[in-house]
Amino acid sequence: MHIAVIGAGIAGLVAAASLQRDGHDVKVYEQRTDPNADGAGLTLFGNAFAALDAVGLNEPIQAITSNTLATLHTGQRTPDGTWLTTMPRATVEKLHTVHRVTLHNTLRELLAPGTIQTGVQAQVAADGTPRVTTGETTEIADLVLAADGLRSRNRHRLGLDTGITYSGYTAWRGVTSRPVELSGVAAETWGRGRIFGIVPLPDDTVYWFGTRNIAANATFASEHDAVADTFAGWHQPIPECITATPPNTLLRHDVYALHKPLKTLVLGRTVLLGDAAHAMLPNLGQGAGQGIEDAVTLTLLLRHTSTRGLDATLEQYSRLRSRRTGTLWRQSQLMANVAQAQSPVATGLRNLGMRLTPAPLLGAVSQRFHTWRPPNSAAP
Numbered sequence: 409m410h411i412a413v414i415g416a417g418i419a420g421l422v423a424a425a426s427l428q429r430d431g432h433d434v435k436v437y438e439q440r441t442d443p444n445a446d447g448a449g450l451t452l453f454g455n456a457f458a459a460l461d462a463v464g465l466n467e468p469i470q471a472i473t474s475n476t477l478a479t480l481h482t483g484q485r486t487p488d489g490t491w492l493t494t495m496p497r498a499t500v501e502k503l504h505t506v507h508r509v510t511l512h513n514t515l516r517e518l519l520a521p522g523t524i525q526t527g528v529q530a531q532v533a534a535d536g537t538p539r540v541t542t543g544e545t546t547e548i549a550d551l552v553l554a555a556d557g558l559r560s561r562n563r564h565r566l567g568l569d570t571g572i573t574y575s576g577y578t579a580w581r582g583v584t585s586r587p588v589e590l591s592g593v594a595a596e597t598w599g600r601g602r603i604f605g606i607v608p609l610p611d612d613t614v615y616w617f618g619t620r621n622i623a624a625n626a627t628f629a630s631e632h633d634a635v636a637d638t639f640a641g642w643h644q645p646i647p648e649c650i651t652a653t654p655p656n657t658l659l660r661h662d663v664y665a666l667h668k669p670l671k672t673l674v675l676g677r678t679v680l681l682g683d684a685a686h687a688m689l690p691n692l693g694q695g696a697g698q699g700i701e702d703a704v705t706l707t708l709l710l711r712h713t714s715t716r717g718l719d720a721t722l723e724q725y726s727r728l729r730s731r732r733t734g735t736l737w738r739q740s741q742l743m744a745n746v747a748q749a750q751s752p753v754a755t756g757l758r759n760l761g762m763r764l765t766p767a768p769l770l771g772a773v774s775q776r777f778h779t780w781r782p783p784n785s786a787a788p
Contacts, residue, residue: 409432409433409549409550409551410432410433410435410548410549410550410551411427411432411433411434411549411550411551411552411553412435412437412530412538412540412547412549412551412552412553413434413435413436413437413552413553413555414436414437414530414532414540414553414554414555414556415436415437415438415554415555415556415557415682415684416436416440416516416524417555417556417557417682417683418511418512418515418682418696418700419555419681419682419684419696419703420436420553420555420556420681420682420703421436421512421515421516421518421519422460422515422699422700422703422704423553423555423681423702423703423706424519424523425463425465425518425519426463426464426465426703426704426707427707427710428519428520428523429463429464429465430707430710430711432710434523435523435525435547436519436523436524436525437525437528437530437540437542438524438525438526438528439527439528439529439530439556440526440527441526441527442526447508447509447581447659448507448508448581448582448583448615448617448659449505449507449508449583449607449609449615449616449617450506450507450508450511450615450696451477451505452469452473452504452506452696452697452700453502453503453693453694453697453777453778454503454778454779454780455694455697455701455777455778455779455780456696456700456701456780457469457470457502458779458780458781459697459700459701459703459704459705459780460700460704462704462708462782463704463707463708465518468514468518469506469511469514469515470504472506472510472511472514472610473504473505473506473610474504474505474506474609474610475501475502475503475504476505476608477500477503477504477505477594477608478497478500478501478502478503480590480592480594481494481592481593481595482494482495482499482500482593482594482595483495483595483767484596484597484598484762485595485596485597485598486597486598486599486759487597487599487639487642487643488643489597489643489644492759493762493763493765493767493770494767495767495770495771495774496767496768498771498775499771499774499775499778502778505607505608505609505610505615506609506610507583507609507610507611507615525542528542528543529542529543530542530562531562532552532554532562532565532566533552533678534565534566535675535676536566536674536675536676536678537677537678538550538551538552538676538677539552540552550718551678551679551718552677552678552679553678553679553680553681553706554566554678554680554681554684555680555682555683556684557682557684557687558572558664558665558666558683558684558687559572560680560683560684562678562680562684563670563684563685566678566680567675568670568671568672568675568680570666570667570669570670571666571667572664572666572667572687573664573666573667574624574662574663574664575662575663575664575689575744576621576748577601577620577621577622577662577663577744578619578620578622578661578662578663579617579618579619579660579661579662579663580617580618580619580635580658580659580660581615581616581658581659581660582615582616582617582635582649582650582653582657582658582659583609583613583614583615583616583653583657584614584649584652584653585613585652585654585657586613586652587612587613587614588613588614588645588648588649588652589645589648590606590608590614590645591645593606594606594607596747597646598747598755598758598759599642599755600749600750600751600752600755601620601621601748601749601750602618602619602620602621602638602639602748603618603619603747603748604616604617604618604619604639604642604646605617605618606645606646614645614649614652616649616650618635618638618639618650619663619748620638621748621750624662625662630655631655631658631660632650632653632655632658635650635660636651663689663690665687665688665689665737665740665741666686666687666688666737669730669733669737669738670685670686671730672730673685673725673726673729673730674722674723674725674726677718677719679706679722679725679726681699681702681703681706682698682699682702683695683699685702685729685733686698686729686733686734686736686737688733688736688737688740688741689740689741689743689744690740691740691743691744692736692739692740692743694736694740694777698733698736701729701732701780702733704782705725705728705729705782705783706725708782708783708784709721709724709725709783724783725783728783736777739777746758
């Protein structure tokens with residue numbers, strides 16, 4: 409099949425690479441003239457690697473990641489360093505970390521030369537007909553995949569958009585320019601309306617993120633000073649991670665998600681993938697993983713499909729992925745409400761509940777999200 413992919417993010421690139429390996433003629437349209445990724449660190453759980461393995465992409469991706477977290481003490485703490493809960497080893501043993509730019513570049517290198525067309529605003533047909541319009545040129549395809557992110561213009565053009573909603577918190581992200589002593593610990597620290605997370609990267613630097621409940625579109629004279637002030641007095645190595653991050657590399661963005669899950673991910677022969685399909689809050693760490701699952705699920709379904717049977721296959725894709733991602737979208741909202749709790753009463757109850765809940769139970773709940781099965785073994 410001739411397949412057009414709009415968007416060279418993680419979901420779009422995994423789709424392009426896996427479909428190309430299966431012999432499809434794939435072209436990727438990317439609106440940026442320089443498709444290098446922005447961002448800092450990224451975590452991929454076992455479900456992402458199970459999916460990648462199903463299309464032969466596990467080995468090159470695992471080669472650029474680190475599994476250091478499996479050897480560290482993980483869980484949630486309070487700002488003074490007291491542990492709220494410890495995650496069982498089984499929950500993180502398949503969790504890998506990688507710099508987002510490294511992952512993006514590796515995925516691009518897996519594509520045949522000339523696959524990506526950059527600096528192109530690509531638009532789907534409003535009725536889902538498999539064609540892509542770029543400027544005055546329209547290209548006919550057998551299938552179009554729209555993976556153009558949270559603010560997807562093509563989701564809106566297809567009439568599938570539910571809108572996006574501000575989460576109530578902003579997030580800083582950074583990577584240290586040097587190693588930081590973690591003392592065998594890499595955890596999230598939960599305060600009142602604030603979270604700080606620490607994730608070691610393969611090159612011994614540290615990816616970290618910090619969140620803060622605040623009105624949308626807030627501005628600060630200095631982002632570095634703002635994040636340092638937000639987490640002033642919190643336990644080490646939080647202040648050290650911030651200090652070790654060059655101010656000019658620090659990123660901050662207000663966090664948005666879809667207003668509600670989409671009713672369908674398909675219109676005609678145009679399909680939504682990744683954040684365009686199910687942008688969720690990052691509190692479960694499943695954004696990239698679900699985009700990978702989308703791409704692989706579709707690739708596997710297409711292996712047993714002719715052009716004549718494509719409509720039924722796309723309906724199956726939408727059904728399988730809507731069920732899975734809708735559940736995770738709702739769980740991410742719930743987790744954000746708990747983690748970003750701000751009032752003294754709410755945070756007190758949250759902390760007490762976490763201390764009283766057995767760690768194996770928390771781990772078992774988490775494991776449900778980290779398991780992926782190929783579509784031929786999925787429940788009907």
